[in-house]
Amino acid sequence: MLKAYAAVGLGGALGAGLRHVIAMSAWQTLGPWFPWGTLMVNVIGSGLIAWLAAHALTHPQGHVSRWHHFWLAGFCGGFTTFSLFSLEALLLWQRGQAVLAAFYVLLSVSGWILGAYVGHILASQKHRH
Template identity: 55%
Template sequence: MNSLKTYLAVGLGSGLGSVLRYGVSLASQAVLGSHFPWGTLIVNVLGSGLIGWIAATALRAPRGQLAHWHPFLVAGFCGGFTTFSVFSLESLYFITLGQAWLGLLYVLVSLPLWLLAAMAGERLASRRGFTAE
C-alpha cells in the first residue's frame, strides 16, 4: 500500500470502528443500564481479542491478504473501535462521584480482560493449519 492509500485506509477503518463502538455503547446502555460502562469494557475486550488475532495471523502469512489490510484493520478499525481515553474518563468519573472503589474495580477488571482477550486472539490465530492467505 502506498502512503496516501495507507492513510486513507487507516482513516476509513477508524471511522467504521468508531461508529461501531458508539453503537455497542448505546446498545449496552439500553440492555445493561448506565450504572457501569459496559460498552467500553465490551469494545475493549473484543478489540483486544481481534487485534491479537489479526497481528498473529498476519505474522504467520506476511504476504497474505490480512497482512495487506493490516493498516486498515489494526491502526484503523481496532484503533477506532477500542478506546483507552474513554476508559480513563469513565474511571475518573467514578472517583468524582465518590465511588473510587468502583473506578478501581473497573481498572482491575478491564486490564486483565484486555490482555486475556489479546492472548486468546493470538492463540486462535496460531492454531495449527490456520492461514489467512
C-alpha cells in the first residue's frame, strides 16, 4: 500500500509541475486575458486519463495495472485542475466579463468531453489491431 501512495505522490508532483510549466508558457505566449493554460491541460488531461483507463481495461492484471496509481490518480490528478478552472471562471465573472466566463466554461466542458472521447477512441483502436 505504501508503494501506491508513493506512486500517487510522485505522479502528482510531476503532473502538477508540468501543469505549471504549460500554464506559465501559455500566459507568457498568449497573455493573461484568458486562461489558455488551464484549458489546455484539462483537455489534454481528459484525453490522457480516458486513454489510460481504456488501455488499462485491456490489461486488467498486466503491466498497466502496476502503473495505475502513478498515471491515473497521480499524474493526471496533479496535471488537471478543476479548482483553478473554477476560480478562473469566477474571476472572469467578477471582473465583468460574463460572456468570456461563459465561453470559458462551455469551451472547457465540451473540450474535456471531446478529449476523453478521443482518448478512449485512440486506445480502443490500438487494441483492435
